[in-house]
Amino acid sequence: GEQVEQLPSILRVQEGSSASINCTYENSASNYFPWYKQEPGENPKLIIDIRSNMERKQTQGLIVLLDKKAKRFSLHITDTQPGDSAMYFCAASDSGYNKLTFGKGTVLLVSP
Amino acid sequence: NTKITQSPRYLILGRANKSLECEQHLGHNAMYWYKQSAEKPPELMFLYNLKQLIRNETVPSRFIPECPDSSKLLLHISAVDPEDSAVYFCASSQVWGRSGNTLYFGEGSRLIVV
Numbered sequence: 001g002e003q004v005e006q007l008p009s010i011l012r013v014q015e016g017s018s019a020s021i022n023c024t025y026e027n028s029a030s031n032y033f034p035w036y037k038q039e040p041g042e043n044p045k046l047i048i049d050i051r052s053n054m055e056r057k058q059t060q061g062l063i064v065l066l067d068k069k070a071k072r073f074s075l076h077i078t079d080t081q082p083g084d085s086a087m088y089f090c091a092a093s094d095s096g097y098n099k100l101t102f103g104k105g106t107v108l109l110v111s112p
Numbered sequence: 113n114t115k116i117t118q119s120p121r122y123l124i125l126g127r128a129n130k131s132l133e134c135e136q137h138l139g140h141n142a143m144y145w146y147k148q149s150a151e152k153p154p155e156l157m158f159l160y161n162l163k164q165l166i167r168n169e170t171v172p173s174r175f176i177p178e179c180p181d182s183s184k185l186l187l188h189i190s191a192v193d194p195e196d197s198a199v200y201f202c203a204s205s206q207v208w209g210r211s212g213n214t215l216y217f218g219e220g221s222r223l224i225v226v
Contacts, residue, residue, distance in 0.1 A: 043217040045217070046216070102154060
């Protein structure tokens with residue numbers, strides 16, 4: 001199976017600064033890496049994903065980087081806003097059974 | 113996301129039997145049940161593709177899934193245990209077996225066992 005480690009577990013930043021969350025995975029066959037944002041009492045929502053044929057992807061203030069050699073991927077939120085405060089989960093999926101393995105999550109707190 | 117509907121949204125149970133229901137209006141072939149306990153990530157319980165049970169993680173036998181058609185998923189729970197208190201998310205993806213399928217979650221059913 002796959003194991004995904006996610007750090008940090010809690011991240012506090014000031015509004016307007018950037019925030020970075022890092023994940024590592026074990027299975028070299030994993031080739032799909034989504035990021036989910038979950039607000040309290042809500043369902044997880046996909047915010048950005050990256051496939052193994054890419055090293056970088058950017059959309060609306062979010063950047064994901066993938067280093068396949070190091071088996072590491074990361075989410076960078078630029079110009080954070082209080083509305084970015086939430087739990088963020090990284091995940092990795094193997095190519096066979098389409099099972100997503102989630103990291104333990106990062107609570108992002110953006111203070112005004 | 114109102115395209116995956118779950119019912120009931122909240123459920124408070126003693127040691128009784130109950131069923132959770134899910135319906136997706138996305139035309140997806142694969143449907144899933146995930147369990148999310150407090151402060152933890154979602155954990156896969158069951159995966160169906162085109163009504164066939166494909167994946168059955170280590171789940172107590174008191175949880176029995178049912179997929180009457182490719183857009184509906186049920187989770188029957190008998191004699192619930194306090195450790196079953198969690199949010200149960202239904203999810204779906206377009207196909208199974210092809211990497212890179214986006215997984216969409218329903219709004220969840222919060223089960224509280226008293």
